[in-house]
Amino acid sequence: MSERVVSACLLVIGNEILSGRTQDKNLAAIAGQLNEWGIRLSEARVIPDVAETIIEALNEVRRRFDYVFTTGGIGPTHDDITSQCVARAFGLEHCLHPEAQRILEAHYGPGQLNEARLRMAMTPQGARLIENPISAAPGFQLENVFVLAGIPRVMQAMLQSLEGRLAGGEPRRSVTAKVYLPEGVLAADLRQLQESYPSIEIGSYPFHEDGRYGSRLVLSGTDAPTLSSVAEKLEALIDRLQGEYMWEGG
Amino acid sequence: MSERVVSACLLVIGNEILSGRTQDKNLAAIAGQLNEWGIRLSEARVIPDVAETIIEALNEVRRRFDYVFTTGGIGPTHDDITSQCVARAFGLEHCLHPEAQRILEAHYGPGQLNEARLRMAMTPQGARLIENPISAAPGFQLENVFVLAGIPRVMQAMLQSLEGRLAGGEPRRSVTAKVYLPEGVLAADLRQLQESYPSIEIGSYPFHEDGRYGSRLVLSGTDAPTLSSVAEKLEALIDRLQGEYMWEGG
Numbered sequence: 001m002s003e004r005v006v007s008a009c010l011l012v013i014g015n016e017i018l019s020g021r022t023q024d025k026n027l028a029a030i031a032g033q034l035n036e037w038g039i040r041l042s043e044a045r046v047i048p049d050v051a052e053t054i055i056e057a058l059n060e061v062r063r064r065f066d067y068v069f070t071t072g073g074i075g076p077t078h079d080d081i082t083s084q085c086v087a088r089a090f091g092l093e094h095c096l097h098p099e100a101q102r103i104l105e106a107h108y109g110p111g112q113l114n115e116a117r118l119r120m121a122m123t124p125q126g127a128r129l130i131e132n133p134i135s136a137a138p139g140f141q142l143e144n145v146f147v148l149a150g151i152p153r154v155m156q157a158m159l160q161s162l163e164g165r166l167a168g169g170e171p172r173r174s175v176t177a178k179v180y181l182p183e184g185v186l187a188a189d190l191r192q193l194q195e196s197y198p199s200i201e202i203g204s205y206p207f208h209e210d211g212r213y214g215s216r217l218v219l220s221g222t223d224a225p226t227l228s229s230v231a232e233k234l235e236a237l238i239d240r241l242q243g244e245y246m247w248e249g250g
Numbered sequence: 251m252s253e254r255v256v257s258a259c260l261l262v263i264g265n266e267i268l269s270g271r272t273q274d275k276n277l278a279a280i281a282g283q284l285n286e287w288g289i290r291l292s293e294a295r296v297i298p299d300v301a302e303t304i305i306e307a308l309n310e311v312r313r314r315f316d317y318v319f320t321t322g323g324i325g326p327t328h329d330d331i332t333s334q335c336v337a338r339a340f341g342l343e344h345c346l347h348p349e350a351q352r353i354l355e356a357h358y359g360p361g362q363l364n365e366a367r368l369r370m371a372m373t374p375q376g377a378r379l380i381e382n383p384i385s386a387a388p389g390f391q392l393e394n395v396f397v398l399a400g401i402p403r404v405m406q407a408m409l410q411s412l413e414g415r416l417a418g419g420e421p422r423r424s425v426t427a428k429v430y431l432p433e434g435v436l437a438a439d440l441r442q443l444q445e446s447y448p449s450i451e452i453g454s455y456p457f458h459e460d461g462r463y464g465s466r467l468v469l470s471g472t473d474a475p476t477l478s479s480v481a482e483k484l485e486a487l488i489d490r491l492q493g494e495y496m497w498e499g500g
Binding site for chain 2: 015016017018019020021022023024025027028029030031032035041042043044045046047048049053075076077078079080108112114115116117119151174176183184185186187188190191194195201202203204205206215218220
């Protein structure tokens with residue numbers, strides 16, 4: 001019954017996220033999109049704009065996960081070093097990608113493609129471009145590594161353009177019950193339910209809303225009939241504890 | 251001139267963040283608070299509720315960074331496994347902490363401290379508690395590892411209670427200029443400025459607001475006079491490029 005999970009790791013590259021100045025929005029968007037493609041985001045790392053750190057992290061995770069996505073650090077300024085770090089991590093030359101150069105020439109028009117902007121046309125040798133329908137400067141793919149922009153709407157457009165380019169497994173489905181019982185009251189029964197159905201992941205998250213306390217219970221898995229069974233067992237369990245609940249959907 | 255940076259790593263533990271269902275808010279809060287204490291958040295990892303993954307990551311980063319903070323996984327349900335994983339990572343017994351037990355007994359009142367809730371009084375042997383003024387169940391410190399709650403307001407209260415318990419360096423200061431020039435126009439001069447002042451970090455982040463494009467330039471460093479000098483040079487540079495700008499402050 002157990003099928004192989006297709007895994008992914010996200011490297012969020014950028015001092016602005018680590019300093020807390022900018023709130024990352026890409027993790028959630030990537031996790032959601034990958035899930036639709038049957039790929040599970042298994043880890044994410046936020047790392048600074050430091051070449052050695054980027055190279056080391058990339059070389060570790062690209063061997064460990066089926067896919068690696070990076071966001072950030074592909075603009076024209078001195079702190080944009082992702083592309084050259086990917087080249088170094090793979091031991092490849094970092095060179096002008098003719099197709100990327102053509103795209104940027106068309107985008108910026110005569111005389112505007114200065115040296116800094118031309119850096120955005122440089123990729124590791126042999127990279128395959130990822131289209132950027134928003135601001136032209138492309139991302140790229142090298143083996144199992146996908147290098148995306150940091151700006152959320154550019155990142156999302158790039159990610160969508162990868163539709164069909166990644167091999168996924170069965171998508172995970174999930175249902176969420178909002179239960180007005182504290183976790184401490186539910187815990188023993190939930191543990192038993194989890195042990196009875198190891199293929200369904202049961203997550204419990206306390207909430208406090210409008211002066212009421214409770215637990216959000218998330219059931220997720222790839223097999224719809226099993227998921228339904230567990231949801232029914234959960235309803236019975238909550239009824240037995242005389243709890244109030246509502247399903248919040250997928 | 252170069253002083254040692256006191257570094258920290260954050261482990262965000264929880265499937266709910268990795269799935270994209272819940273947006274992490276703790277990274278930014280921790281980064282900001284640590285910065286005030288002169289500690290730099292140097293990396294953050296989001297990892298699932300999987301024991302082996304937690305143990306391996308913890309053992310790697312606790313040797314690599316001065317401080318490690320974890321968030322999440324310290325509640326009463328089956329998916330809360332952080333505390334026992336910390337014990338396993340350190341090779342310590344996971345046992346009832348008498349002080350934590352007293353705190354929970356007082357909080358829940360007679361007959362309400364069931365087995366699941368009592369799990370929240372278990373720590374690795376020898377751990378020092380971290381007060382939780384919001385919902386009682388404490389976090390704990392073991393050597394350089396600080397185990398905090400995942401719920402943002404509980405996490406923040408725990409973090410604040412650590413005031414004076416961590417040894418930091420010089421706090422970083424930063425100033426941000428919002429410049430109405432594209433990065434590609436600024437890039438060459440910015441690179442030169444960065445090369446002239448390596449102790450000040452210059453970050454450049456494109457923005458698009460109210461139909462106008464530009465770059466947010468963040469200068470940061472520990473030495474206030476040097477920071478001021480670089481800010482002045484930056485103003486001169488923008489004037490020379492006939493750009494419009496405003497300082498957004500710290």
